[in-house]
Amino acid sequence: MSEQTTDKRVREASRRHFLQAGAALAGGSVMAGIGDTNVLAGSESNLPPSVPEWMKAPGDPMGSQPYGTPSVHEKGVIKNISKTLPQYISASGRSPLQELDGIITPNGLFYERHHGGVPTIDPAEHRLILHGLVDRPLIFTMEDIRRFPSQSRIHFIECSGNPVYTKPYGKTASDLVGLVSCAEWTGVPLKTVLNEAGLQAGAKWIVAEGADAAALTRSIPIEKCLDDAMLVYSQNGERLRPQQGYPLRLLVPGFEGNMNVKWLRRLKVTAEPAYSREETSKYTDPMPDGTSREFTFYMEAKSIITRPSGGQKLTTKGFHEITGIAWSGHGKIKGVEVSVDDGKNWQEATLQEPVLTRALTRFRFPWHWDGAPAVIQSRAIDETGYMQPTLAELVAVRGVNSFYHNNAIWPWRIDADGEVSNAQA
Amino acid sequence: MRRLDLTTAFLAGAIAVLGFAARAEDRYGIGRPATAAEIAGWNIDIGRDGSNLPPGSGSAERGKVVFTEQCAACHGDSGQGGVGDRLVGGQGTLASAKPVRTVGSYWPYASTLFDYIRRAMPQNAPQSLSNEDVYAVAAYVLSLNGIVPADAVLDAKSLAAIKMPNRDGFVSDPRPDVHNR
Numbered sequence: 001m002s003e004q005t006t007d008k009r010v011r012e013a014s015r016r017h018f019l020q021a022g023a024a025l026a027g028g029s030v031m032a033g034i035g036d037t038n039v040l041a042g043s044e045s046n047l048p049p050s051v052p053e054w055m056k057a058p059g060d061p062m063g064s065q066p067y068g069t070p071s072v073h074e075k076g077v078i079k080n081i082s083k084t085l086p087q088y089i090s091a092s093g094r095s096p097l098q099e100l101d102g103i104i105t106p107n108g109l110f111y112e113r114h115h116g117g118v119p120t121i122d123p124a125e126h127r128l129i130l131h132g133l134v135d136r137p138l139i140f141t142m143e144d145i146r147r148f149p150s151q152s153r154i155h156f157i158e159c160s161g162n163p164v165y166t167k168p169y170g171k172t173a174s175d176l177v178g179l180v181s182c183a184e185w186t187g188v189p190l191k192t193v194l195n196e197a198g199l200q201a202g203a204k205w206i207v208a209e210g211a212d213a214a215a216l217t218r219s220i221p222i223e224k225c226l227d228d229a230m231l232v233y234s235q236n237g238e239r240l241r242p243q244q245g246y247p248l249r250l251l252v253p254g255f256e257g258n259m260n261v262k263w264l265r266r267l268k269v270t271a272e273p274a275y276s277r278e279e280t281s282k283y284t285d286p287m288p289d290g291t292s293r294e295f296t297f298y299m300e301a302k303s304i305i306t307r308p309s310g311g312q313k314l315t316t317k318g319f320h321e322i323t324g325i326a327w328s329g330h331g332k333i334k335g336v337e338v339s340v341d342d343g344k345n346w347q348e349a350t351l352q353e354p355v356l357t358r359a360l361t362r363f364r365f366p367w368h369w370d371g372a373p374a375v376i377q378s379r380a381i382d383e384t385g386y387m388q389p390t391l392a393e394l395v396a397v398r399g400v401n402s403f404y405h406n407n408a409i410w411p412w413r414i415d416a417d418g419e420v421s422n423a424q425a
Numbered sequence: 426m427r428r429l430d431l432t433t434a435f436l437a438g439a440i441a442v443l444g445f446a447a448r449a450e451d452r453y454g455i456g457r458p459a460t461a462a463e464i465a466g467w468n469i470d471i472g473r474d475g476s477n478l479p480p481g482s483g484s485a486e487r488g489k490v491v492f493t494e495q496c497a498a499c500h501g502d503s504g505q506g507g508v509g510d511r512l513v514g515g516q517g518t519l520a521s522a523k524p525v526r527t528v529g530s531y532w533p534y535a536s537t538l539f540d541y542i543r544r545a546m547p548q549n550a551p552q553s554l555s556n557e558d559v560y561a562v563a564a565y566v567l568s569l570n571g572i573v574p575a576d577a578v579l580d581a582k583s584l585a586a587i588k589m590p591n592r593d594g595f596v597s598d599p600r601p602d603v604h605n606r
Binding site for chain 1 (some may be wrong): 436463468533552596
């Protein structure tokens with residue numbers, strides 16, 4: 001199996017190689033020799049029995065990339081950002097899920113959502129104020145935050161509108177559910193910091209506010225704050241990227257992405273929620289009867305096959321590994337089932353260790369494609385026993401205008417030519 | 426009986442003291458006290474009951490001027506929407522096949538309108554409007570929705586007293602709501 005995008009990259013690579021070879025000749029280099037037809041033959045010259053070009057001269061010296069970047073042949077692997085958004089200050093960009101392996105999203109490809117642009121914050125001038133129903137209102141510098149005992153944990157974050165319930169549905173896995181990513185986060189448990197201030201009786205919520213141009217505000221129930229919530233300053237070993245809240249963000253594992261407030265500047269301990277715009281007019285889930293669900297925090301179990309997936313192509317019959325990701329805001333993934341016959345039969349996929357709570361879990365399923373059209377799909381089951389529903393099951397309860405928390409199964413259609421497309425588009 | 430009470434009281438007191446000591450020991454002494462002025466400068470949250478609304482007032486009439494200058498480019502001259510959200514209309518549509526969610530049809534609390542305009546609007550210069558102008562724009566947007574009259578003047582008390590049409594339209598999260606096994 002190969003992907004269309006890979007084909008394109010190979011073509012680009014061949015072209016680049018040809019141009020490099022041409023430039024070397026034009027520059028008067030005699031290393032290759034004018035009569036060396038292998039150079040002019042393009043990438044063929046790098047295949048056995050020839051000696052590849054990249055073995056015939058030293059490569060780039062140490063220091064040519066003080067901060068390493070991917071191979072030039074991977075330049076197509078970037079965030080999936082629509083070119084037709086109404087605006088780009090309050091907008092989202094998706095992780096290219098179908099290009100990624102394992103469970104950790106590279107920092108540069110982590111999905112983004114911001115409501116007032118990405119601020120440039122000097123950490124020396126960033127402060128966190130903790131006040132409200134506490135014995136001792138406190139103010140912290142970033143140096144202070146980093147002095148607390150630290151912890152590292154792997155968790156996903158997912159936007160709750162991933163995707164919406166209405167057409168047009170996307171073509172690729174990224175188009176559909178690219179607003180999920182997973183990283184190893186380092187910081188301090190929120191409860192440790194709360195203990196410094198001392199919670200007072202009646203403390204039921206904590207209102208978290210960002211230092212961005214939206215001063216984005218969400219209310220977090222105190223039980224979550226005292227459970228696994230963290231104040232995070234590092235992601236996958238390095239300081240947070242600006243798009244992820246540099247220098248400090250809140251992490252509330254398994255809760256909708258919007259609540260993981262970035263550029264965190266203030267925590268106010270309160271008796272009731274703030275009823276901010278982001279938890280009333282947005283991030284509430286409309287129902288067909290005209291009511292809306294509020295404080296819908298948890299991201300329910302979900303999975304998607306990332307390979308083969310929409311936009312890719314199977315170039316040959318025979319063995320293909322089906323692989324994808326599964327996750328649940330309610331804990332660990334217990335199992336993933338795969339169907340290769342349009343949902344008639346389901347078989348257990350293998351889960352790649354480690355299977356972590358509220359983290360992406362990679363699954364694999366060996367498959368022999370006989371060349372006939374097929375519909376493949378996956379469904380996740382989490383440790384609570386909850387099974388990922390179909391889109392029809394969700395819509396039957398929530399209608400098509402519910403907008404948030406669509407965790408439907410997403411089937412892929414494979415046609416006789418091996419083209420993979422969205423079976424529900 | 427009396428002795429038992431005393432013993433209980435003594436034990437409770439001892440436990441409280443020990444408990445406090447244990448908690449104090451757990452603290453790291455990191456951070457410094459936040460001053461009242463520091464907190465006041467950043468604490469811009471307005472409660473749904475209007476708590477923390479600042480002094481001052483603004484008229485819908487003044488709000489129309491500010492809206493035209495600061496808001497209309499994204500939200501449309503009469504709040505019909507554009508690059509920014511639609512702000513006006515939609516009342517009575519929430520249970521229809523095409524619900525229109527606006528300040529008038531959807532937002533449960535008028536005080537949230539003050540909070541959001543002040544903290545995040547206009548998008549190119551948030552926290553730049555005076556409190557009076559925030560009251561004024563809130564009054565104008567509410568008047569466009571028929572929730573206050575066109576000659577309304579709003580302050581902390583009158584804004585907090587408004588009951589929005591969709592005030593009771595929200596329910597708690599019933600999930601898991603799809604049972605398929």
